[in-house]
Amino acid sequence: xxxxTTVTRTPAWKLALLGVxxxxxxxxxxxxxxxxxxxxxPRFIEPTFFLNFLRRSAPLMILAAxxxxxxxxxxxxxxxxxxxxxxxxxxxxxAFADPTNTWWVILxxxxxxxxxxxxxxxxxxxxxxxxxxxxxxxxxTLKGIGLLWTGGAPRGALPENFRAFGRATIDGVPLLGRxxxxxxxxxxxxxxxxxxxxxxxxxxxxxxxxDNQRAAALAGINVHLVRISAFTISSLSAVTAGIMLGxxxxxxxxxxxxxxxxxxxxxxxxxxxxxxxxxxxxxxxAGALTLQALFTLLNFLGLPSPLRVTVQGAIIIGAVGFxxxxxxxxGHERGA
Amino acid sequence: MHRLLTALTxxxxxxxxxxxxxxxxxxxxxxxxxxxxAAMEMEPEGxxxxxxxxxxxxxxxxxxxxAKDGPWTVxxxxxGVDNPWRVVGFTTMEAEVDLHPEIATFVHVDAEGSxxxxxxxxxxxxxxxxxxxxxxxxxxxxxxxxxxxxxCEVLPVIVFDRGVNTDCPVSFIRPIGGYAFGxxxxxxxxxxxxxxxxxxxxxxxxxxxxxxxxxxxAERIFADAGLRVVGAEFTEGSNANTKSIVEDYxxxxxxxxxxxxxxxxxALAAIEAFEDFGAPYPIITxxxxxxxxxxxxxxxxxxxxxxxxxxxxxxxxxxxxMILSGESLPSYWVLPQPVITEExxxxxxxxxxxxxxxxLCGCEDMPGFPERWGGR
Numbered sequence: 001x002x003x004x005t006t007v008t009r010t011p012a013w014k015l016a017l018l019g020v021x022x023x024x025x026x027x028x029x030x031x032x033x034x035x036x037x038x039x040x041x042p043r044f045i046e047p048t049f050f051l052n053f054l055r056r057s058a059p060l061m062i063l064a065a066x067x068x069x070x071x072x073x074x075x076x077x078x079x080x081x082x083x084x085x086x087x088x089x090x091x092x093x094x095a096f097a098d099p100t101n102t103w104w105v106i107l108x109x110x111x112x113x114x115x116x117x118x119x120x121x122x123x124x125x126x127x128x129x130x131x132x133x134x135x136x137x138x139x140x141t142l143k144g145i146g147l148l149w150t151g152g153a154p155r156g157a158l159p160e161n162f163r164a165f166g167r168a169t170i171d172g173v174p175l176l177g178r179x180x181x182x183x184x185x186x187x188x189x190x191x192x193x194x195x196x197x198x199x200x201x202x203x204x205x206x207x208x209x210x211d212n213q214r215a216a217a218l219a220g221i222n223v224h225l226v227r228i229s230a231f232t233i234s235s236l237s238a239v240t241a242g243i244m245l246g247x248x249x250x251x252x253x254x255x256x257x258x259x260x261x262x263x264x265x266x267x268x269x270x271x272x273x274x275x276x277x278x279x280x281x282x283x284x285x286a287g288a289l290t291l292q293a294l295f296t297l298l299n300f301l302g303l304p305s306p307l308r309v310t311v312q313g314a315i316i317i318g319a320v321g322f323x324x325x326x327x328x329x330x331g332h333e334r335g336a
Numbered sequence: 337m338h339r340l341l342t343a344l345t346x347x348x349x350x351x352x353x354x355x356x357x358x359x360x361x362x363x364x365x366x367x368x369x370x371x372x373x374a375a376m377e378m379e380p381e382g383x384x385x386x387x388x389x390x391x392x393x394x395x396x397x398x399x400x401x402x403a404k405d406g407p408w409t410v411x412x413x414x415x416g417v418d419n420p421w422r423v424v425g426f427t428t429m430e431a432e433v434d435l436h437p438e439i440a441t442f443v444h445v446d447a448e449g450s451x452x453x454x455x456x457x458x459x460x461x462x463x464x465x466x467x468x469x470x471x472x473x474x475x476x477x478x479x480x481x482x483x484x485x486x487x488c489e490v491l492p493v494i495v496f497d498r499g500v501n502t503d504c505p506v507s508f509i510r511p512i513g514g515y516a517f518g519x520x521x522x523x524x525x526x527x528x529x530x531x532x533x534x535x536x537x538x539x540x541x542x543x544x545x546x547x548x549x550x551x552x553x554a555e556r557i558f559a560d561a562g563l564r565v566v567g568a569e570f571t572e573g574s575n576a577n578t579k580s581i582v583e584d585y586x587x588x589x590x591x592x593x594x595x596x597x598x599x600x601x602x603a604l605a606a607i608e609a610f611e612d613f614g615a616p617y618p619i620i621t622x623x624x625x626x627x628x629x630x631x632x633x634x635x636x637x638x639x640x641x642x643x644x645x646x647x648x649x650x651x652x653x654x655x656x657x658m659i660l661s662g663e664s665l666p667s668y669w670v671l672p673q674p675v676i677t678e679e680x681x682x683x684x685x686x687x688x689x690x691x692x693x694x695x696l697c698g699c700e701d702m703p704g705f706p707e708r709w710g711g712r
Contacts, residue, residue, distance in 0.1 A: 041588050049587055052612075056580055151427075153420035155690040155710045157627075167612065249575035249605050250627075251691065253420065257574070299569070299584040 066237025074276025075131030084256030087242025117235030121228030166247020210276025403662030407440030514549025533593030647698030
């Protein structure tokens with residue numbers, strides 16, 4: 001395509017389309033979904049409703065951002081979902097509806113997330129246990145702790161000032177109307193995640209480790225530290241998502257079920273390579289938003305919600321297949 | 337991209353078709369519906385205030401052939417303890433065991449929601465030869481029938497909660513049933529909306545008989561009354577899904593007049609969706625979970641709560657002692673199934689209990705209450 005001597009020139013519109021495709025096709029998919037939903041329900045893009053949609057999507061977007069750090073280093077974090085559940089259950093149990101407890105409880109929860117992340121990372125990197133196994137074990141362990149601690153049914157409740165992070169809104173904001181706290185948190189954290197991933201040494205090293213761990217080590221990168229940091233970021237994002245989800249919808253035993261797979265789907269949808277070395281933060285965030293938009297579309301189309309799981313599976317296969325197909329085609333073009 | 341879209345569309349169609357097929361009327365049994373509706377109006381036999389030993393239209397059978405000297409070993413094969421309803425129920429059952437000194441050993445095997453595990457659990461219990469009587473709460477009806485039949489050959493069997501396709505158990509214990517549950521909720525909504533209106537039905541999962549019966553009991557009532565059911569959505573029992581679904585429907589329709597639920601665990605999330613959206617509270621049906629009952633009282637909601645009482649977990653233990661003592665008992669033991677209304681609401685509220693504690697546990701006078709059930 002870069003061959004300047006070609007006589008027939010590629011039309012401009014095709015170049016533009018290819019450009020979008022190269023950046024990240026997920027943005028294009030997201031746009032299509034939003035337009036589709038808006039056709040079904042024009043109120044969807046009114047600021048109040050769209051912000052509400054973002055509020056609902058915030059926990060998954062934050063989870064996906066954390067997951068991306070692990071995925072680009074060539075790992076998985078399957079423990080995210082059960083950490084979300086444990087965060088909500090422990091929060092309710094410890095705070096017991098008393099607003100004066102909120103702050104120390106949140107500190108405790110982040111402490112818990114930190115230990116889970118450091119543990120996942122250390123076992124994976126020092127003992128060389130595949131992250132799939134480490135975090136699967138952690139998933140079961142955290143689930144068990146939640147069941148033991150609560151006796152199988154949630155106890156206590158989250159105080160209002162704890163729930164505010166996922167539920168409260170600031171009313172009467174010019175142009176926007178009701179602005180959810182969750183959206184403000186989402187914007188701040190997304191900026192932070194994009195900066196961390198694309199503008200700091202940590203992000204570059206994470207990509208390098210995922211691309212070729214040995215080469216990265218030989219180049220002087222502290223591989224252990226990078227991987228442990230990635231798992232820690234993932235766990236901390238799960239605690240954040242837990243605090244927001246508990247706030248959004250209250251306490252239940254199954255609040256985090258399957259979220260780790262949704263986060264991985266989002267990351268893959270955002271063009272990250274499942275075996276590491278390639279990934280893009282804005283695209284991963286958009287991937288999470290796309291999944292959430294798809295679920296909303298299914299609601300609006302009146303399709304039964306068990307389809308969600310099927311669609312999610314089809315998306316992972318489709319997205320990875322599409323990426324592979326692009327890679328093959330790119331290879332042909334280079335060869336030609 | 338085209339191929340992906342085609343594949344997706346095909347998947348949509350196939351999955352939609354299979355769900356539609358699976359839902360086409362196989363769960364509707366007009367005789368059972370008629371029986372349940374009649375039973376809701378009946379006066380139960382048995383001591384006042386102890387619904388777990390009351391019975392509706394009982395037919396007693398002689399059990400003297402099973403009489404045995406104590407102490408006894410009672411074995412229980414449980415489908416699972418995987419949701420708050422079953423947790424409250426099983427806690428109540430354990431407390432009931434403690435009330436009977438003649439039960440020397442209570443063996444509990446948890447099938448963790450798996451048919452296969454429950455089938456091997458039951459054959460394991462039979463092989464041990466330790467059990468004097470077997471209580472089964474089947475995971476699914478058809479899959480567990482042969483295992484229960486095999487057990488009937490060896491020892492007296494009691495089945496409760498969900499059913500099996502055989503009448504070999506000495507006693508089958510359960511509350512009135514799902515049709516009555518669904519109908520009670522639907523009738524309330526119809527009464528409250530004489531002018532008609534929008535109803536959103538929120539269901540947990542397709543394909544579970546107890547839950548399908550609830551919807552089957554309600555669906556026809558809405559159709560006959562001419563109410564507009566704008567959607568019947570599956571929440572998978574998740575608060576977050578429930579809230580998202582309700583928000584979407586509010587956006588789409590502007591107002592929802594009533595919410596019908598096949599189980600109350602996510603009722604609070606549905607109510608909060610109206611609050612966050614700034615819409616007036618709907619007419620809502622829930623269940624006997626404390627969080628819903630307290631919200632109902634505090635906000636003065638227009639609501640009703642049919643129940644699937646957890647006190648039914650006491651009855652199999654009592655029945656086991658009756659059978660092993662050779663006393664006669666109902667062979668099809670139908671327990672009363674109260675509906676909580678505005679008039680009776682206050683008497684079911686227990687602020688010291690956990691949010692998902694079921695008010696109809698019948699456990700208030702049992703040893704260890706309320707701590708054993710997570711209260712304080």
